[in-house]
Amino acid sequence: MPLVNMKDMLDHAHAHGYAVGAFDLVGLDFLEAIVVGAERARAPVILSLAESHFSHFDLELAMPAVEAAARRAQVPVAIHLDHGASLDSAIRAIRLGANGVMVDASHLDIGDNIDATRAVTAMAHACGVCVEGELGYVPGVEGEDAERHPGPVQYTTVAEAKAFVERTGVDCLAVSVGTVHGRMKDKPGLDWGRLKDIHAALGLPLVIHGGTGLSDDQFRKLITFGVAKINYYTALADAAGDAIRAAARAGARSYTALLAGVREPIAAEVERCLRVLGSPRFQCNK
């Protein structure tokens, strides 16, 4: 299955009442396991590379592997820059093969966020690349305890979201309705009325960050209110961490012995998550 255009992928999900999982990968084990999980679920998938993780791997070295994995996958795949910090980041990711980019200027005031996002949209659309903007602030840090990063949730407002989409031309919008990045003690309470109103006003695919910790019912309800992309990472990182700790307890000492068991739990969690997100099941020969 070739790489597919991320806008087509999200528009299809949005029109047909399911969501695509976007899983941040931090190495080859994650890359292989995410594709295996998607193939088992026979679901489309977004291979997501977060700029905040670039200290863990070299993007230039990683992208040829990501592209090779996408091209040989038996399900539709898109390659996405997650939490891109600047126009230069977006250009770099597109040059290296990303066909979706996120501009994360959500920490700026709305005027500066619009300017930064519009610049990326103009460049990316000229390259046929899908753009995700973010409005409102989703606190927390992927892979860490949410309570260690307790910044206030800044909820997306309907009026600002409408102006933002009109002025930036983004293809999909990440909204803040109560989710948090990272590991949470309790299920977050979500502002369903707000999400419903944003979707009614915009009518374009919405994105939820901070997928870890949401219940299956919350996932399904998000989709009924226009969410077509769900970002998910911490649960995968924790499943891998648990496998490494279990291997160490069982006496493994070398690098390969410690890592030997990480792919299966990551793949299992990706598969579980994608089955909940409800995509049509693609024909798959594996």
Ligand code: 13P
């Ligand atoms: P979690 O790590 O909370 O699943 O969030 C991932 C995310 O939103 C990546 O952008």
